[in-house]
Amino acid sequence: MTALHKPEALIWDIPGGIHPAERKELSNRTPIQPAPLPMRLIVPLNQHIGAAAEPLVAVGERVLKGQLIAAANGFVSVPVHAPTSGTVSVIGPQPYPHVSGMLAPAIVIDSDGLEQWCELSPCVDYRSLEPSLVLQRIRQAGIGGLGGAGFPTAVKLTARPTQKIHTLVINGTECEPYITADDLLMRERASALVSGIEILAHLIQPDQVLIGIEDNKPEAIAAVQAAIGERPFSVRVFPTKYPSGGEKQLIQILTGVEVPSGGLPADIGMLCQNVGTCVAIHDAVILGKPLISRITTLTGEALARPMNVEVLLGTPVGELLEFAGLDQGKLNRLIMGGPMMGFTLPDFAVPLIKTTNCLLASTAAELPAPPPAMPCIRCGECAEACPASLLPQQLHFFAIGQEHEQLKAHNLFDCIECGACAYVCPSSIPLVQYYR
Known part of the structure; x- marks a missing residue:
């Protein structure tokens, strides 16, 4: 394992990896914009790994922004909240962001345009609470991992009692081409990020907190370092390479330790959380707000105005593309996620969900179809x-x-x-x- 010398700390390399064109400059030059309020929100009951939530509302019922509308169904599940105020018009199968084009159960809310919140219960002094009550707030806020597959955050935090978590790793890598949602979040919401990390550190009591950021995000690095101040959190900057943001890869880069085959970071006393998840934890505990919106990158050469938006969950993808100036004539493929791990969306009617970090509206020249597959030549x-x-x-x-x-x-x-x-x-x- 080669160690790359850094003045602030030792950094390790991972095997393999590639350097695709980054294309981040398309979307990272403007501040985060608020997305327009849609007339209808399609809120899927499953936006995470695990069991779908159970509806708690009926058709015709008026709901308030932030109101619990579906309860977690079992341990590995997360609840769902109304992203805006309005009336429940449908509970049933709706378009869903999946490559198959299959429908999935959802609650549809017709917005009343008032954005009227339900009553929130903020908790600034969370340190006076039992850790189990802080964890309960995170669970009740409907937070799943915002960086990858969407694993329920409270489940991940309920670490195995056999092994103390000694290292909390915060993932600000965002290594996939085109995507800049975490970059802009770190630049603009660094204080909320650090507050979220403090809440996690309060729960886990780790020996060290490492924040990993690739070296292609200088503004984010500066903002996070400034927000940390005198706190004992270590920002580790390392060379840009894909896929450094994989959980096991990042742990290896920051600590030199490999997660065993078939194992989890918790098996070696480590826990990894995405920066967006940390901000959601801050919002849930300090402000009492459930997870009803996220920052998403709108990018690709078929858009006149690529940018990052803060968008309500359940917003139809087509409305976001329109907001970013989609040229239908130029569009070849619409991908949810990045060009490496994203998937082609079947249509524009699907809603944005908790794990949607990017919508990539690409032209044929930008992401050409691969040539037909040939036999393997065993080149290695x-x-x-x-x-x-x-x-x-x-x-x-x-x-x-x-x-x-x-x-x-x-x-x-x-x-x-x-x-x-x-x-x-x-x-x-x-x-x-x-x-x-």
Whole structure:
């Protein structure tokens, strides 16, 4: 493992990784804008990993902004809140952001335009509360991880009692091309971010807090360092490389320690949280606000005004694209997420959900279709690019042959689906699709 010398701290490298064109300058030059209030909000009951929430409202009922409208269904689940005030018009299958185009259960709210909040219960003095009560506030606010798959945050914080969490890692990496939502959030909401980190540190009592940010975000780095002040949190800056933002990859970069195959960071006493999740924790505990909006990047060359917006969950994607000046004639593919790990959206009617960090409206020239796949030439490029030190070409052959035991033996479950292998493949084999 090579250590790259940094004056403030030691940084390690990860195996593999790639350097695709960043394209961040499209959307990171303007402040975060408020997105327009839609007439209808489609609020899916499942915007996270785990069980869908159970509706608590009826069609025709008036709801207030921030009101609980669906309860968590089991331990691995999160509740859902009304993003604005209005009337419940539908409870049932609605368009959902998934590559299949299938419908999913949702609550539809017809906005009344008043943005009338329900009563909130802020708690500035959270340190006087039992940690379990602070955790309960996070759970009740409907927070799932805002950086990746959307794992319920309170579940992640209920760490195994067998292992103390000694290192809290805050992920401000945002390594995927085009996406700048976390960059702008760190620049503009650094004090709320630090407040959220303090709440996490109060709950977990770690020995150290490490904040990882790639070196292509100088404004964010400066803002976070200024907000930290004298607090004992360490900002670690490291060279830009994809996929440094993977949870296990970031832990390796910041500590030099590898999460064991098939294991979780908690197994080695570490916990990772995204910067957006930290701000949501601040909003939930200090302000008493549930998670009903998020910062999302609107980008791509088919948009006249790429930018980052703070947008209500449930806002139809088409309305956001219109706000950013979509040229339908230029649009080739609409991707939710980035070009490496995102997926093509079936239509514009789908709502924005808690895990939507980016909408990429790309032209054909910008993200051309890959050429037809050719046979594997066993060049080994994919293995060199793999950040999890897997053997992608072997996994590819096992996947074609449905050899599930061999896939398991070759650690398929350590694959983070980053797409680095497919990106470098000279035969244009869509390797990640086989693993999925």
